[in-house]
Every structure is written in structure tokens, then in C-alpha cells.
Amino acid sequence: MTSLPFPLSPEPEDLAREAGRLLFAGPVDFVKGVTTMEALPPADRIEVCFAGRSNVGKSSLINALTGRKSLARASNTPGRTQEINYFALGDSRYMVDLPGYGYAEAPKPLVERWQRLLKSYLAGRQTLRRAFVLIDTRHGIKAVDNEILTLLDRSAVTFQVVLTKADKVSRAEREAVLDQVRGALSKHPAAFPELVMTSSEKGDGIETLRAIIATLA
Secondary structure: OOOOOOOEOOOOOHHHHHHHHHHHHOOEEEEEEEOOHHHOOOOOOEEEEEEEEOOOOHHHHHHHHHOOOOOOOOOOOOOOOOOEEEEEEOOOEEEEEOOOEOOOOOOHHHHHHHHHHHHHHHHHOOOEEEEEEEEEOOOOOOHHHHHHHHHHHHHOOOEEEEEEOHHHOOHHHHHHHHHHHHHHHOOOOOEOOOEEEOEOOOOEOHHHHHHHHHHOO
8 A cells, every 4th residue: 555645735726725824814703612412503514623732733724824823812821712612614614623632631520521522523424524633843843733634533523734833944954844744644544634734923835725625614
């Protein structure tokens, strides 16, 4: 079996780029934060979710995508986001911010509750089209990331790796991490075969990610 090369996603074509711009230039509203499956909004539109280790830069990326500085709460205290947070992109998409994982200092019962909720959500949300798993470019895929990737495989949820904080490393370091990520992803059948490299500070990869979200069917 030949493993996928996992190239970086190409620059979006003009139509896709414009679709992404329009989607995120329109209304973006916080809908609700939920801690149980019963509290999820109606499954009446396509949704995408963002998952990542605590402190991977998830809130900063969501704020960069939406062009709103405080839509998702960035915090210096990892593990602060303890709910599944729903945002509406107009009336066509939900963008879902999942609780950060891998935060060792969170109380064990809380971590277990997060994990149960995460597993239930990933396995049971029919309208979930893609999970974006954020990986810090400085660190690559760690064991705790592989747990989530394996869960996504078992749930048959297509996931795409988004590398964050790309501006924080040298070109050589970036290439080494890309090699490590590609090797790790070759073991995961649910992995979408393209990577997105981003920098929330510099804006790198933001248009590409917007276009991907806007053109999912």
C-alpha cells in the first residue's frame, strides 16, 4: 500500500477564494456552548470542527479566520475552554470549537468528562463534514494527538491537519516537522491527503482554510 504524500494544500482558485472571503465576511455569531450531546443545536447545516492540544493556537486561528479579535477566547491558561462552542457562519455553516485536549493540570474528572463528550460528538454528529486537527509547527504530532486521530479514524470522520504558528520556526525546522507529520498521518485512514500551514499572526494559510470550509459540500 502506497502512503499518501500529504502535500500542502494549493492556493485556492479564484472562485473558491471568493466563496471563502464572502462566507467569513458575513455574519459570524456565537450560538452556544454545550456540555452535553442533548444541548447541541439542530443538525440542520454542514459543520466543521477544530480540535487541538491546549495552547496550540486554536482560538487565535478562529479569530484570524473570522477577522474578529475576540470571537474565540484566547487564554494564557490552557484548558480554559471546557465546552463545545458553536459559531454560526451565516445560515449555511456551523464552526465548532472543541475543548483543548492534553492539558495535564486539569482535574481528572473534568478531563474524563471532556473525553466522553468529545467521543460522543465525533461519533454521533451526522452533519460534521470535516475535523480540522491543529498541530503546532514547533512540536509536530505527539502521542496525545494520535489518540484523537485514532478516534477520528474509528468514527469515520475525515480530518485535515492544520499546522499552526508556522512563523515561529525556521524553514529547515518546518521541513523536518512536515516529514514527521506526513509519516504519522500515513497510519490514519481518515486523514485528508493535504496539509494546511498557517500563521495567525502573519495571515499565512488563512485564505486557503476559508476556501476549504466554504466549498465543503
